[in-house]
Amino acid sequence: MNNLQVSIEDVPLNRFHQWLTVRSGGGSFVDGYVLSIVGVVMLQLSSALQLDSFWEGMIAASALIGIFFGGFIGGWLTDVAGRKRIFFVGPVIFVLSSLAQCWADSALALFLLRLLTGIAVGIEYPVATALLVEFMPRKYRGPRLAALALLWFAGAACAYLVGELILRSGVADAWRWVLASGAVFGGLLLLVRLGTPESPRWLLNKGRQAEADTIIKNVYGKHFSLANLPEQAEEHKLPLRALLHSGYGKRMLFVVVFWTCSIVPVFAVYAFAPKVLAALNLTGDLGSFSSIVITLFFVIGCLLATRLVNVMGRRNMLICSFLFSGLALLGLGTYNSSSGALIVLFFSLYALFIGGAQVLTLVYPNEIFPTEMRAVAVGIGTSFSRVGAAAGTYLVPAALGGIGVANTLYAAAAITLVGLLVSWLYAPETRALSLQEAAALE
Numbered sequence: 001m002n003n004l005q006v007s008i009e010d011v012p013l014n015r016f017h018q019w020l021t022v023r024s025g026g027g028s029f030v031d032g033y034v035l036s037i038v039g040v041v042m043l044q045l046s047s048a049l050q051l052d053s054f055w056e057g058m059i060a061a062s063a064l065i066g067i068f069f070g071g072f073i074g075g076w077l078t079d080v081a082g083r084k085r086i087f088f089v090g091p092v093i094f095v096l097s098s099l100a101q102c103w104a105d106s107a108l109a110l111f112l113l114r115l116l117t118g119i120a121v122g123i124e125y126p127v128a129t130a131l132l133v134e135f136m137p138r139k140y141r142g143p144r145l146a147a148l149a150l151l152w153f154a155g156a157a158c159a160y161l162v163g164e165l166i167l168r169s170g171v172a173d174a175w176r177w178v179l180a181s182g183a184v185f186g187g188l189l190l191l192v193r194l195g196t197p198e199s200p201r202w203l204l205n206k207g208r209q210a211e212a213d214t215i216i217k218n219v220y221g222k223h224f225s226l227a228n229l230p231e232q233a234e235e236h237k238l239p240l241r242a243l244l245h246s247g248y249g250k251r252m253l254f255v256v257v258f259w260t261c262s263i264v265p266v267f268a269v270y271a272f273a274p275k276v277l278a279a280l281n282l283t284g285d286l287g288s289f290s291s292i293v294i295t296l297f298f299v300i301g302c303l304l305a306t307r308l309v310n311v312m313g314r315r316n317m318l319i320c321s322f323l324f325s326g327l328a329l330l331g332l333g334t335y336n337s338s339s340g341a342l343i344v345l346f347f348s349l350y351a352l353f354i355g356g357a358q359v360l361t362l363v364y365p366n367e368i369f370p371t372e373m374r375a376v377a378v379g380i381g382t383s384f385s386r387v388g389a390a391a392g393t394y395l396v397p398a399a400l401g402g403i404g405v406a407n408t409l410y411a412a413a414a415i416t417l418v419g420l421l422v423s424w425l426y427a428p429e430t431r432a433l434s435l436q437e438a439a440a441l442e
Contacts, residue, residue, distance in 0.1 A: 200212035
């Protein structure tokens with residue numbers, strides 16, 4: 001094979017790609033862990049710190065607020081300072097903020113530390129996904145990005161397992177050690193990421209051709225060079241302000257709207273699953289069992305989407321995901337007084353079908369923007385989608401009491417169907433394209 005004719009996007013997976021998947025995916029695992037761990041000990045810490053309802057809500061929402069700011073900061077820093085440097089910011093913050101939570105002695109201190117943790121999570125989204133996508137061959141790009149959503153769920157599940165083990169250990173102030181446990185996983189992530197190279201695409205974008213060429217040779221072999229890297233020529237580079245106009249403004253609108261529409265019902269309904277299920281007359285052991293089943297279907301939905309993202313294509317998967325999950329929510333609203341089995345079925349179908357949109361929140365923004373704005377686009381999508389998630393989570397209790405469970409579910413379905421309309425109008429197909437082709441406006 002003549003290496004001069006082979007794009008690095010068409011090479012087979014090698015050991016470096018596998019290791020980079022662990023390095024980037026580890027960030028998603030830790031994100032899920034540190035975000036979920038506070039829920040395990042909310043009852044204990046609320047009692048220990050004598051929290052009122054205001055501070056309970058603020059501490060629960062603090063990470064979402066932090067993600068909003070972290071997305072902006074992380075996207076900007078990743079494009080300005082480089083992927084490699086910012087790749088270590090999140091793990092360092094995870095270690096320091098988790099350890100500090102062990103000594104938090106007030107509601108304000110815990111709020112600020114959880115806010116800092118959320119900022120670190122927001123930084124992780126753009127840097128980990130940008131670095132992964134800029135090295136990954138096109139055939140594996142979608143599935144590997146989609147798999148990050150699965151690893152988030154794995155981290156969340158691990159948080160509940162580890163948290164329960166520590167709480168049952170009999171250690172004094174066990175809730176503090178539960179919160180501090182995130183430092184262990186943050187430290188492991190930091191060690192795993194040592195030795196990660198800079199993205200050749202980012203280096204080329206900054207005019208550092210010699211460094212980019214050296215990294216390509218180290219990763220792919222001495223017979224590879226910049227000639228094997230499909231990337232925009234320097235004279236065609238677009239300024240960052242292009243994100244706000246032309247075709248990229250429309251693409252940014254698409255990403256923000258579909259990302260928001262995909263997670264608002266998930267955060268709003270799933271965060272209050274016991275309340276929603278109780279309003280649907282599923283209480284006690286049946287309600288607990290139903291919550292477990294629905295969570296399992298969220299995981300299955302993401303797993304199936306990871307396997308099918310190259311088979312169905314991005315556009316078809318997104319449209320089908322919004323269509324069928326929206327219909328499931330309509331079914332829940334329509335048959336809200338039916339048998340428990342039917343309600344759990346509709347809930348499970350929603351969880352199953354929304355998996356496609358969930359995994360594409362990490363795939364689309366990394367594929368449809370060029371190198372100089374890729375991380376910023378992911379950061380903006382992360383930030384604005386969390387505003388919607390926070391608003392949806394805040395409004396659910398009021399909606400259940402004010403307009404009833406049926407209308408609340410109809411509102412969630414309407415949001416999902418907005419995502420369907422936007423996806424139908426603007427979602428491109430990028431399955432078989434190189435990153436340069438996928439990011440091109442024409």
